[in-house]
Amino acid sequence: MNSNTGEAAFQSRGTFTEDAGLSTSPIPLEPYYSEAFFEQEKEKIFRRAWLLVAREEELPEPGCFVLKAIHTLDTSIIITRNPKGKVQGFYNTCSHRGSQIVTESEGRRRLFVCPYHKWSYDTDGDLKSAPDEQNFFFNKKDCGLTRVATEVWEGFVFVNMAEQPEISLDEYIAPLKEYISGVNYLGASSPIVVEADLEANWKVVVDAFLESYHIPSIHPKTIAETFSNQINPHARLLNSTPLGTHQQVSMFGNSGLKPNPNNRAEQLAAGDTGSVISAAALKDTEAFLAHPAINPTKSADWSMDVNQVFPHVQIDWGPGGFWVHHFWPLSASRTKYEVRFYVTEAQDFKQRFQQEMYVARVAEVVLEDLVNVKRTQRGIKNGGKKHIQLQDSEVGIRYSTSRIIKWVNSDTVREAIK
Numbered sequence: 392m393n394s395n396t397g398e399a400a401f402q403s404r405g406t407f408t409e410d411a412g413l414s415t416s417p418i419p420l421e422p423y424y425s426e427a428f429f430e431q432e433k434e435k436i437f438r439r440a441w442l443l444v445a446r447e448e449e450l451p452e453p454g455c456f457v458l459k460a461i462h463t464l465d466t467s468i469i470i471t472r473n474p475k476g477k478v479q480g481f482y483n484t485c486s487h488r489g490s491q492i493v494t495e496s497e498g499r500r501r502l503f504v505c506p507y508h509k510w511s512y513d514t515d516g517d518l519k520s521a522p523d524e525q526n527f528f529f530n531k532k533d534c535g536l537t538r539v540a541t542e543v544w545e546g547f548v549f550v551n552m553a554e555q556p557e558i559s560l561d562e563y564i565a566p567l568k569e570y571i572s573g574v575n576y577l578g579a580s581s582p583i584v585v586e587a588d589l590e591a592n593w594k595v596v597v598d599a600f601l602e603s604y605h606i607p608s609i610h611p612k613t614i615a616e617t618f619s620n621q622i623n624p625h626a627r628l629l630n631s632t633p634l635g636t637h638q639q640v641s642m643f644g645n646s647g648l649k650p651n652p653n654n655r656a657e658q659l660a661a662g663d664t665g666s667v668i669s670a671a672a673l674k675d676t677e678a679f680l681a682h683p684a685i686n687p688t689k690s691a692d693w694s695m696d697v698n699q700v701f702p703h704v705q706i707d708w709g710p711g712g713f714w715v716h717h718f719w720p721l722s723a724s725r726t727k728y729e730v731r732f733y734v735t736e737a738q739d740f741k742q743r744f745q746q747e748m749y750v751a752r753v754a755e756v757v758l759e760d761l762v763n764v765k766r767t768q769r770g771i772k773n774g775g776k777k778h779i780q781l782q783d784s785e786v787g788i789r790y791s792t793s794r795i796i797k798w799v800n801s802d803t804v805r806e807a808i809k
C-alpha cells in the first residue's frame with residue numbers, strides 16, 4: 392500500500408506509479424478506438440475472466456431468478472436459486488429448438504416453461520417435461536439447460552463464460568479477497584439503478600471513474616469541494632493499492648466542508664458524515680468504516696474508495712455505504728453502463744430526505760461524467776494522437792489499461808492475472 396499523507400504529499404510529484412511498478416511513459420491510444428482490439432478484449436478477456444453480474448440479495452428466496460445480459464458477448468443468463476438455496480446460472484436457451492425461455496428481468500418460479508412448445512425446466516436446469524415426450528428420440532437427462540460456471544463471493548455473483556473456466560473464482564480474486572473480505576455491505580437489498588447507452592469506448596468510461604483529477608473541472612458545482620480543498624486543490628489521491636489483476640484507489644475528501652449556508656435543502660440534507668456523497672447516519676456505519684480496506688489510510692480527509700474488480704466492475708464505497716458500476720463494452724465506441732446505488736432503509740423523515748438529496752446529487756454527478764465521456768471519445772476518434780499523458784494520481788487508469796493489454800497478450804488466464 393502506498394499513501395499520500397501530509398501537505399507536502401500534494402505538492403511534489405507523487406510516487407504511486409513507480410511504486411506500482413508501472414512505466415511513466417505516455418500510454419497508447421489505439422486500444423481506445425480499435426475494433427480489432429475490441430475483438431481481442433471480447434475473446435481474451437470477457438470470454439475468459441470471471442464476471443461480476445449480480446448481488447445475491449437479488450435472489451432472496453428459493454425459486455427467485457434474475458435474467459442478466461452479458462452485453463459484450465450478446466447473450467443472457469438466467470440466474471436461479473434452487474430449493475436448497477444454491478445460486479446457479481444457465482444460458483437462456485431452450486434445449487428443444489433454441490427459443491429464449493425467460494424475457495422478464497426477474498421473478499420467482501418453481502418451473503421455467505419455454506413459451507414455444509412448453510418444455511419445462513426446474514431451478515437446477517433439469518428438463519422436467521416435454522409435451523408428447525414419447526414421440527422424441529432424446530434422453531431426457533441430456534436435455535437440461537446449459538450451465539454457465541457461477542460462483543458467489545460475499546454476496547457478489549460471478550459467472551464465467553468459458554466452457555471450462557481455466558481457474559476458480561477463488562484463485563481469480565485471491566488478492567482482492569485477501570484485502571477486502573469481511574466488508575459489511577449496507578443496504579445491499581435496495582439498489583437504485585441508473586442505466587445508459589454511451590457513445591464511448593468502455594475504457595474511457597472506466598477511466599472516468601478511476602481518478603479524481605477531473606473533479607474540480609468537470610464537477611465544479613456538485614462535488615468539487617468534497618474532493619479537494621486548499622491543501623489538495625487538484626484532488627490528488629490518498630492511496631493506491633494494486634491487487635493482482637484488480638486494484639483499489641482511495642480518494643481525498645474535504646473534511647472541513649460545511650453545507651452552503653444559503654441553501655436550506657443542503658443544510659437539512661447534510662448527514663453527520665460531513666459528505667454530500669453519503670446518506671447514512673454515522674452510528675449505522677461505524678462497523679462498516681472500521682474495516683481496514685475502507686479508507687485504508689484512515690485519513691480524516693477521505694471521500695471514497697474505488698475497487699476495480701477486473702475487468703468491468705467497480706465496487707465503490709464512501710462514508711455512507713457502497714455503490715457498484717458495471718461497464719459492458721458493446722463495440723470499440725459503445726458501452727452499456729449501469730450503476731447501482733445501495734441505500735439503507737430510512738429510519739425517519741430526515742434520513743429519507745438525505746437519501747433523496749444523495750441520489751439526486753449522485754445522479755447529477757454521473758450525468759456530468761457521461762456527457763464528458765462522449766466528448767472524450769469524439770476527441771480520440773479525431774485521430775492525430777497516438778498516445779495520452781497520465782499524471783501520478785491517474786495511476787488507476789495506467790494500472791487498468793496495462794492489465795487489459797496484459798490479458799489480451801496472455802495465452803492463459805493464470806499468466807494474465809500474475
Ligand code: FES
Binds near residue numbers: 488505507510
Ligand atoms: S423451443 Fe422451447 S419448447 Fe420448443
Ligand SMILES: [Fe+2]
Binds near residue numbers: 605756760
Ligand atoms: Fe466524475
